[in-house]
Amino acid sequence: MAKKKEKEAIFTPIGIENGKNGQVEKSVDLPDPTDKSHKDLGLSDDDVINMFEQMFLQRRFEERAMQMYQKGKFGGFLHLYIGQEAVSTGTVHALNDDDDIITAYRDHGWGLMRGVSAKEGMAELYGKATGCSKGKGGSMHFANVEQHFWGGYGIVGGHIPIGGGLAFANKYQENNRVTATFFGDGAVDQGALHETLNMSQLWKLPCIYVVENNGYSMGTAARRHTVNEIHERAKGYGMKSAVFNGMDALTVYENMKEIADEVRKDSMPWFVEIRTYRYRGHSMSDPQKYRTKEELEQYQKVDPVERMKTYLLDNKIAKKKDIEKIQERIEDEVLEAIDFAEESDFPGDEALYEDMFADTPHFHDRK
Amino acid sequence: MAELQFREAIRDAMDEEMARDEKVFLMGEEVAEYNGAYKVSEGLLDKYGFKRVIDTPISELGFAGIGVGAAMNGLRPIVEFMTFNFAVLAADQIINHASKARYMLGGQLNTPIVFRGPNASAGQLGATHSVAYDSMYAQFPGLSVIYPSEPDDAKGLLKSAIRNDDAVLFMESEQMYGMKGEVSDEEDYIIPIGKGKIKREGDDVTVVATGKMYHIAKQAANQLAKDGVEVEIIDPRTIKPLDIELIVESIKKTNRCVIVDESHPFGGLASEVGFLIQREAFDYLDAPVRRVTLPDVNAPFSKPLFDLWLPDAKQVIDAVNTVTYRN
Ligand SMILES: Cc1ncc(C[n+]2csc(CCOP(=O)(O)OP(=O)(O)O)c2C)c(N)n1
Ligand SMILES: [Mg+2]
Numbered sequence: 180m181a182k183k184k185e186k187e188a189i190f191t192p193i194g195i196e197n198g199k200n201g202q203v204e205k206s207v208d209l210p211d212p213t214d215k216s217h218k219d220l221g222l223s224d225d226d227v228i229n230m231f232e233q234m235f236l237q238r239r240f241e242e243r244a245m246q247m248y249q250k251g252k253f254g255g256f257l258h259l260y261i262g263q264e265a266v267s268t269g270t271v272h273a274l275n276d277d278d279d280i281i282t283a284y285r286d287h288g289w290g291l292m293r294g295v296s297a298k299e300g301m302a303e304l305y306g307k308a309t310g311c312s313k314g315k316g317g318s319m320h321f322a323n324v325e326q327h328f329w330g331g332y333g334i335v336g337g338h339i340p341i342g343g344g345l346a347f348a349n350k351y352q353e354n355n356r357v358t359a360t361f362f363g364d365g366a367v368d369q370g371a372l373h374e375t376l377n378m379s380q381l382w383k384l385p386c387i388y389v390v391e392n393n394g395y396s397m398g399t400a401a402r403r404h405t406v407n408e409i410h411e412r413a414k415g416y417g418m419k420s421a422v423f424n425g426m427d428a429l430t431v432y433e434n435m436k437e438i439a440d441e442v443r444k445d446s447m448p449w450f451v452e453i454r455t456y457r458y459r460g461h462s463m464s465d466p467q468k469y470r471t472k473e474e475l476e477q478y479q480k481v482d483p484v485e486r487m488k489t490y491l492l493d494n495k496i497a498k499k500k501d502i503e504k505i506q507e508r509i510e511d512e513v514l515e516a517i518d519f520a521e522e523s524d525f526p527g528d529e530a531l532y533e534d535m536f537a538d539t540p541h542f543h544d545r546k
Numbered sequence: 547m548a549e550l551q552f553r554e555a556i557r558d559a560m561d562e563e564m565a566r567d568e569k570v571f572l573m574g575e576e577v578a579e580y581n582g583a584y585k586v587s588e589g590l591l592d593k594y595g596f597k598r599v600i601d602t603p604i605s606e607l608g609f610a611g612i613g614v615g616a617a618m619n620g621l622r623p624i625v626e627f628m629t630f631n632f633a634v635l636a637a638d639q640i641i642n643h644a645s646k647a648r649y650m651l652g653g654q655l656n657t658p659i660v661f662r663g664p665n666a667s668a669g670q671l672g673a674t675h676s677v678a679y680d681s682m683y684a685q686f687p688g689l690s691v692i693y694p695s696e697p698d699d700a701k702g703l704l705k706s707a708i709r710n711d712d713a714v715l716f717m718e719s720e721q722m723y724g725m726k727g728e729v730s731d732e733e734d735y736i737i738p739i740g741k742g743k744i745k746r747e748g749d750d751v752t753v754v755a756t757g758k759m760y761h762i763a764k765q766a767a768n769q770l771a772k773d774g775v776e777v778e779i780i781d782p783r784t785i786k787p788l789d790i791e792l793i794v795e796s797i798k799k800t801n802r803c804v805i806v807d808e809s810h811p812f813g814g815l816a817s818e819v820g821f822l823i824q825r826e827a828f829d830y831l832d833a834p835v836r837r838v839t840l841p842d843v844n845a846p847f848s849k850p851l852f853d854l855w856l857p858d859a860k861q862v863i864d865a866v867n868t869v870t871y872r873n
Pocket of ligand 1: 397606628635
């Protein structure tokens with residue numbers, strides 16, 4: 180045992196099990212959702228029904244994927260987006276279809292919202308040739324570039340400057356597209372963010388940098404890994420910023436729409452913190468000892484999918500029967516996706532050397 | 547001898563060195579309260595407290611550099627990377643600073659720091675999580691690179707690394723952490739950096755392999771023994787400094803050599819060892835040296851492609867059959 184001094188130098192703030200200052204105060208502190216109705220926001224009944232369907236699809240896709248993973252149907256990492264679906268859903272409705280989106284490895288929901296079918300998504304998880312990235316990427320690398328979803332990336336913070344680069348090219352080509360770059364609270368600590376924010380403000384890049392603050396970076400509460408309020412980082416760059424509730428799709432829609440409209444007008448970047456929560460572990464091997472059951476339950480009470488369902492029912496936009504029908508249809512869609520993934524072929528051996536080069540391929544010492 | 551898991555051997559080495567020297571501390575992502583992403587540092591927080599077992603943000607460049615500065619200023623940091631695949635972000639501190647500062651300043655300071663963590667691939671984790679970096683770091687003057695294959699090597703070498711007054715990269719593997727092996731229970735067990743080991747004796751062919759590849763070589767050797775081919779396995783254990791003498795000695799006996807290297811083929815351990823063999827043992831060779839490496843292709847996710855990509859025992863057997871003209 181090391182000798183204990185009266186006052187030991189301590190570096191990282193101490194966490195949940197060892198003291199009080201590790202609690203996820205920031206995430207607990209969810210800003211209020213919007214009190215506007217979907218009509219106030221310019222959304223039709225069909226739009227919000229659609230939002231519910233999409234959120235339910237993301238949820239069921241991942242719940243089933245988790246089951247298949249546990250059955251050993253596929254390997255690798257599996258980071259679930261469950262709990263955060265309002266962010267992808269509200270955002271994609273707020274942006275134009277040709278606005279660009281890029282995100283980290285927690286990317287299934289984003290893919291499903293941007294044209295990756297449940298079949299192509301599930302097949303990618305299985306590493307099949309029919310997957311959205313031909314089985315080359317797996318869970319962390321969903322993408323649909325044709326529909327301006329530039330993919331999921333596995334190096335924390337690595338894709339933040341790339342988001343800036345997408346915006347740079349849009350400005351260069353004067354096409355009036357907005358880029359939205361999503362990353363976790365953990366990625367805020369990477370130097371790449373600092374460099375990118377500075378250049379984005381300096382060069383007036385039409386990009387929205389969005390932190391999906393889900394309270395944790397793996398097993399580390401936001402409070403223990405980053406200082407101050409995240410959204411206040413923007414001040415240092417003189418950048419416009421916002422912080423809002425990410426458990427309500429309408430709130431996300433309202434804010435992202437206003438911000439995107441403004442970016443389109445003045446080509447100035449934004450730094451946005453969306454507060455949300457991940458219900459599952461960081462990935463499949465996480466025992467989740469860093470949080471309490473009570474905390475998790477508190478957030479499950481504001482489940483974004485349930486919330487939208489209640490909204491549809493309360494406002495008589497859909498009847499219970501309609502909802503059940505939608506749910507059944509999506510349940511089938513996901514089950515069909517599993518069949519499709521299971522029945523699809525793995526890539527052939529020749530695929531190992533495919534997709535490496537756009538120009539003349541070259542492989543050192545290939546036998 | 548005690549039977550220990552790889553992770554326990556690493557932990558014991560850190561534990562013993564932390565107990566021995568108050569200047570030694572550990573920092574990295576999830577090393578403290580989570581007890582290590584791969585439970586390598588389990589129990590160290592309880593024993594040494596928050597001052598010496600420090601959770602860092604995901605700021606590889608920053609905390610690697612803070613480690614280098616702390617090392618210059620009198621401490622002996624152990625910096626854990628969740629994998630060396632993420633240490634790419636810290637490469638500036640390792641390559642431009644840890645390895646060069648002493649020389650640039652005419653020897654006025656030291657950088658006694660250990661960068662450690664898993665290296666290379668660990669199953670289907672995709673292109674950005676699967677690269678072997680041992681050969682790359684060995685390119686740079688001023689760095690030692692260790693990639694042990696068994697718990698005993700890990701313990702003795704890590705203790706040496708922590709006591710070394712220069713920057714050392716110590717590489718592990720997610721897939722080896724649970725692997726058990728006999729570890730010397732000699733008090734203060736130290737293995738000098740730069741000494742290889744004959745892990746299996748044989749007369750017919752020398753196979754050079756370290757880290758995870760040693761186990762592939764061993765599988766191949768067991769298989770080949772059934773066919774009457776006796777493989778001598780040399781585990782250099784440290785990529786740099788490299789124990790080329792031990793390899794050359796073995797080749798003088800076997801006259802044939804296969805190198806198994808987890809890196810891509812261009813300019814890696816295999817190419818360097820191959821070059822040195824032709825220079826030092828040209829007259830002893832009965833066949834051109836062969837190597838088994840990754841192909842010059844990124845890691846694919848899909849299981850069958852991944853299996854095709856990663857060196858396996860069959861490829862080693864093929865190479866041995868080629869150099870022994872049994873093909
Ligand atoms: C550069 C780098 N360092 C470490 C990791 C390992 N890692 C993967 S995800 C993660 C936590 C990231 O948390 P956050 O940014 O909050 O995203 P979330 O997982 O909550 O969506 C860590 C440490 C990595 N992938 N890349
Ligand atoms: Mg997070």
